[in-house]
Amino acid sequence: MNGWKQLSCHGLDQVLLVKMTSCDKSSYEFIASDLELVWSESLTAEEAQSRCKNYNPRLEAPLASIIDHIMSTVDSHCTDVFSATCDEQHEIKIELKNDFSGGIPFRWQFICGKSEQKAQDVFLSPVGRLIMSLQITNDRLFDLIKRKDEEIRDYKEFSGVTVSRQYLETEEFDQDRFNDTLRRSKEYQNAINKDIISILTSPSVNNRMSQLESDISNPLPTLQSDGKDQGIHAKIKGRSRLRRPRNKRAPAKGVEIESDNDSPSDKEVKETAVVRYKPTSTSSKSSSKKKQVDKRKKLF
The missing domain is CATH 2.170.210.10 (DNA double-strand break repair and VJ recombination XRCC4, N-terminal)
Structure with missing residues (x-):
């Protein structure tokens, strides 16, 4: 208990x-x-x-x-x-x-x-922390659903992917419509009309509040990146490098990625550095091809 x-x-x-x-x-x-x-x-x-x-x-x-x-x-x-x-x-x-x-x-x-x-410390503070944790969870889930819709839309438009079973297909998520439907549901109306004692003794609320107490007393290590559009930082031999996610192009040769452990002077050098490329002209390419053809003719 x-x-x-x-x-x-x-x-x-x-x-x-x-x-x-x-x-x-x-x-x-x-x-x-x-x-x-x-x-x-x-x-x-x-x-x-x-x-x-x-x-x-x-x-x-x-x-x-x-x-x-x-x-x-x-x-x-x-x-x-x-x-x-x-x-x-x-x-x-x-x-x-x-x-x-x-x-x-x-x-x-x-x-x-x-x-x-006081009753405020025993009940109000934990309930306030519970509301904030649920709000963060709610925002993260909404953002994840929207990005999943974008991923599915990309599959359909550029790859021609279709759903094999029609009942699995869903409409794109509309947050305003979802909130309006939720507020009209019977489950939502019953939940907001409960008395405070029924809310505080609810098993789901108690489980969530117990988890919050555990997170406060024994906090988990924070993540450096949420992994949305960025790579995952990993320390290799004392240097922080950026691992590229899949389907991401590598940076051009000669361009350096700024490291978390670089000194201010190193960062200034990297920002002011100019990467120079030596493009090959079309004439040099054509001349090299002609030389290869002449060598083949001599062999015959």
Whole structure:
């Protein structure tokens, strides 16, 4: 369980959003919020083991199995096994009562204090980053579709390529028409009219937000080039060269490609250098041909 889950508890009028994370199934962090206040609790392995003995003295099970049982119960949306109380100091206690494996009675209590985090930091900032990532993905996909249409158009106009199966042929992508059709669809209307709790607890949103958290904590190495119309830079023996994509002509002889590691003086020399060609005249070509013909006549 890594995303937000909806939790209804006896004793509370409002629905809580809860999130429980555990890296090694021994310690855990539990966060609860009503979209106004945020409560949290963090337990180490020793603290979790001590609490388990206090509430379940007859239970003998590995701590990892106990943490897994608690997380699966929270994830199952069982409303009849949770109860909650909130005191004047804004401390909330959420109690869990159900059966452990084998029918053994099980009891647990989350004792959450008011967190210094605000609901804006817990929900608004991640949602804002999610919107930006989806916008970048959307723009990249639109650009890719348009370039694919140009590629298909080139095949049809200059190579005479046709589709072997007629049902596979599609019209060229029109972004305005696509957006208009999407906004009129029932799926789009249902999505934009959902309440905030349903959106935050959606599996697809939770998966995307978990991926963003992973990208922030462990960022991937950035690419030097997006590979659209440029070659891929590769460092060979300490120098950066440009590999030509396929179907690209090589530069003329004598023309040097500017390297990323060139000094400013080298770049100035390359910019001011003049490439001189020594064209062969038509008369010299014809004279050489005549000499070859004369040699052949002498042989006969």
